[in-house]
Amino acid sequence: MQGTEQKAGRKGLARLRAGLWVAAGVSVLIALAVIYDRGHPPGDPASQYASAFGGPFVLTAPDGSRVTDKTLAGKPYAIFFGFTRCPDVCPTSLARMARLRKQLGPDGAKFNIVFVSVDPGHDKPADIGNYVALFGTPIIGLTGTEAQLAQIKKGYGVYSAKVPQPGGDYTIDHTAAIYLMTARGEFSGTIDAHEPDATALAKLKRLIA
Numbered sequence: 651m652q653g654t655e656q657k658a659g660r661k662g663l664a665r666l667r668a669g670l671w672v673a674a675g676v677s678v679l680i681a682l683a684v685i686y687d688r689g690h691p692p693g694d695p696a697s698q699y700a701s702a703f704g705g706p707f708v709l710t711a712p713d714g715s716r717v718t719d720k721t722l723a724g725k726p727y728a729i730f731f732g733f734t735r736c737p738d739v740c741p742t743s744l745a746r747m748a749r750l751r752k753q754l755g756p757d758g759a760k761f762n763i764v765f766v767s768v769d770p771g772h773d774k775p776a777d778i779g780n781y782v783a784l785f786g787t788p789i790i791g792l793t794g795t796e797a798q799l800a801q802i803k804k805g806y807g808v809y810s811a812k813v814p815q816p817g818g819d820y821t822i823d824h825t826a827a828i829y830l831m832t833a834r835g836e837f838s839g840t841i842d843a844h845e846p847d848a849t850a851l852a853k854l855k856r857l858i859a
């Protein structure tokens with residue numbers, strides 16, 4: 651009887667280990683989807699990730715005009731999600747993109763930089779226009795209703811959540827990656843805050859090639 655229980659236990663452990671390996675494999679595939687960069691030859695299985703992020707959206711520009719995914723089509727763009735009161739990652743990321751664009755020289759005009767505020771309760775279109783003007787390079791600032799922002803965040807896999815602060819105020823935790831999109835609206839890769847400028851520049855050059 652005891653031997654039967656031991657055998658059953660070993661079989662259960664084996665199944666558990668197999669399940670863990672499967673879970674690990676799924677995690678690797680998800681990671682590949684996140685770090686995928688274009689430049690793969692036609693027919694490469696990784697090309698399936700070109701449509702993993704993005705999709706239709708409708709947002710509002712600082713001048714009150716409507717901007718959609720089709721508005722941005724025809725020119726590559728780097729899109730970042732944040733909020734105007736962000737104390738660190740947002741201004742740092744946008745300033746970096748302005749610097750990288752300048753380093754590209756005339757080629758820097760071959761792609762757009764897009765900033766989407768995830769704080770519609772505070773960031774009105776005019777506020778966003780004033781904010782993006784601080785970085786010394788053309789940046790398309792956008793916002794929308796809660797429902798409109800939920801749609802674009804879902805499309806890009808972006809996380810954001812209010813974090814209460816003393817006195818009834820709040821800050822926002824949010825995804826810090828910069829998404830690179832082709833002129834066809836396909837996902838090209840991401841720029842991470844911690845990677846060297848040389849790596850980020852190489853990605854931008856590939857994006858606009």
